[in-house]
Amino acid sequence: MLDDTRLAAHLAALRAAQGWTLADLADRSGLSRATLSRIENAEVSPTAAALGQLCAAFGLSMSQLLAMVESDFRPVIPLDQRASWTDPDTGFTRTVISPAAPPLRGEWLLCTLPADTTRSYDRPPRPGLEHHLLLGSGDLTVTVEGNAHALHPGDCLRYQLWGATEFHSAGGATYLLFLT
Known part of the structure; x- marks a missing residue:
């Protein structure tokens, strides 16, 4: 199963790498700043809808995002x-x-x-x-x-x-x- 703490840290790092504030990401994703803050602080597990909105904002598929959190490339x-x-x-x-x-x-x-x-x-x-x-x-x-x-x-x-x-x-x- 996916570790919510690692996902939260990765989402915060993606936002920071873009130079976006929570307000910027809220505008791009359609999620509230409060929801984004709770997700980035691992206070809540994001829903599929929320992850979909975040992926769209970052230009990533959900699997690409989850693969970034999970590990490096493995052939098997x-x-x-x-x-x-x-x-x-x-x-x-x-x-x-x-x-x-x-x-x-x-x-x-x-x-x-x-x-x-x-x-x-x-x-x-x-x-x-x-x-x-x-x-x-x-x-x-x-x-x-x-x-x-x-x-x-x-x-x-x-x-x-x-x-x-x-x-x-x-x-x-x-x-x-x-x-x-």
Whole structure:
């Protein structure tokens, strides 16, 4: 599991490296200064939505951010050493199967979205981010820039991300997501 203290320190360091104040990051991310302060001081664990907003502000995918916190490049990632993170608000779980790390750009994720859960993102962490989503089980509707795609187990949805996305599951879903 991800260490909230290390994540908090890394987020504070990223902000400082940009020369941004908490107010600057609040403007760029849409999060309040108070929330940012609590996250950077490891007083709260950030939600998936908050991490998504921070990643967009820094121009990083969530896996890139989490890989920076976890460790250096390793060619083999044993099953018991995969980084996993659970959104404390929704129960959404994101496990990094293969993290982005120099020299590799692609990321492979295993995601579990609980029943009756919707996750929305206003913008991608990086314009043009390429997604390849394979639904393993359950039901999932992915709305990409206003176009809804109802997926069934085994379906693969491919797209480049320029705007808003929404993931919704009525009965719960497990899916693989490859990002590049």
